[in-house]
Amino acid sequence: MARGRSLSGPLFLLLGLAAGITVGRRWLDVVEVRGGSMAPFLLPGDRLLVEAHSYESRRPRPGELVLAADPRTPGRELIKRVASIDDAASAAELRGDAPDSSTDSREFGAIPLSAIRWRAVFRYWPPQRAGLLGPGH
Amino acid sequence: MLTIRSLLRPSRIVDAHCDIPCGVYDPEQARIEAESCLRIIEKHDASDDKLFRARCIHVKEERAELVKHHLDVLWHDYFKPEHLEKYPDLHDTFWKATKQASKVKQSLDATAAKDLLGMIDTIDEMWKATGGPEKTRVNGRPS
Numbered sequence: 001m002a003r004g005r006s007l008s009g010p011l012f013l014l015l016g017l018a019a020g021i022t023v024g025r026r027w028l029d030v031v032e033v034r035g036g037s038m039a040p041f042l043l044p045g046d047r048l049l050v051e052a053h054s055y056e057s058r059r060p061r062p063g064e065l066v067l068a069a070d071p072r073t074p075g076r077e078l079i080k081r082v083a084s085i086d087d088a089a090s091a092a093e094l095r096g097d098a099p100d101s102s103t104d105s106r107e108f109g110a111i112p113l114s115a116i117r118w119r120a121v122f123r124y125w126p127p128q129r130a131g132l133l134g135p136g137h
Numbered sequence: 138m139l140t141i142r143s144l145l146r147p148s149r150i151v152d153a154h155c156d157i158p159c160g161v162y163d164p165e166q167a168r169i170e171a172e173s174c175l176r177i178i179e180k181h182d183a184s185d186d187k188l189f190r191a192r193c194i195h196v197k198e199e200r201a202e203l204v205k206h207h208l209d210v211l212w213h214d215y216f217k218p219e220h221l222e223k224y225p226d227l228h229d230t231f232w233k234a235t236k237q238a239s240k241v242k243q244s245l246d247a248t249a250a251k252d253l254l255g256m257i258d259t260i261d262e263m264w265k266a267t268g269g270p271e272k273t274r275v276n277g278r279p280s
Contacts, residue, residue: 077152096153125145
């Protein structure tokens with residue numbers, strides 16, 4: 001991927017990002033983070049590129065940042081890190097990076113894999129913290 | 138016109154969410170309010186003072202509403218999917234108990250208030266059997 005490349009890397013990614021989003025928000029989208037449960041890795045106001053292609057062909061993996069509907073509040077979408085996958089139950093345990101200020105699977109239980117479509121892959125804002133969001137930072 | 142700026146504008150907010158769950162739960166909270174309802178109904182029935190009786194009704198309705206609130210918090214915050222496996226009738230138990238609390242709110246029926254206490258005791262047993270006293274009270278439930 002583009003990590004470690006010079007200036008052309010981010011530019012290439014940005015153009016690819018724009019092209020991808022033009023193609024359709026079905027597989028690629030941009031979201032803004034609210035709340036501090038993923039601090040310090042993600043901070044409120046961070047803007048992320050998310051994609052919905054990977055999980056059509058494979059399961060989420062521990063360490064990945066995923067979006068999931070809040071099982072307790074309709075209409076709210078959460079961003080958390082996958083802590084573990086229960087293959088038998090087809091469910092994922094989700095955790096915030098800041099356990100003391102996170103409402104996650106410890107409260108609402110494991111999330112069915114079918115409810116997890118989106119994976120966060122890239123932070124484009126703020127520019128000084130832009131970069132790929134590799135799992136298990 | 139589509140610009141890069143508009144494309145990079147987030148389409149939605151995702152929550153790195155925390156409702157600061159304090160993790161302290163105890164059905165005793167609901168029980169104390171339910172006991173208040175029962176005692177107030179008894180005091181209401183024993184009094185001829187119109188004003189006092191009106192106050193009884195008002196306060197009892199507030200207490201019954203608190204019972205519903207405390208039961209709701211236990212229901213959706215304390216109890217978890219694995220508890221449902223152990224108690225398949227958990228949802229039904231809570232549904233009936235909160236309905237009973239509504240009944241106590243609406244009426245001056247002492248029997249209804251006693252029945253509500255029994256239902257809260259059932260929930261208390263579930264809470265105890267799932268480790269509630271050790272897990273959700275600071276230093277356990279006082280004896």
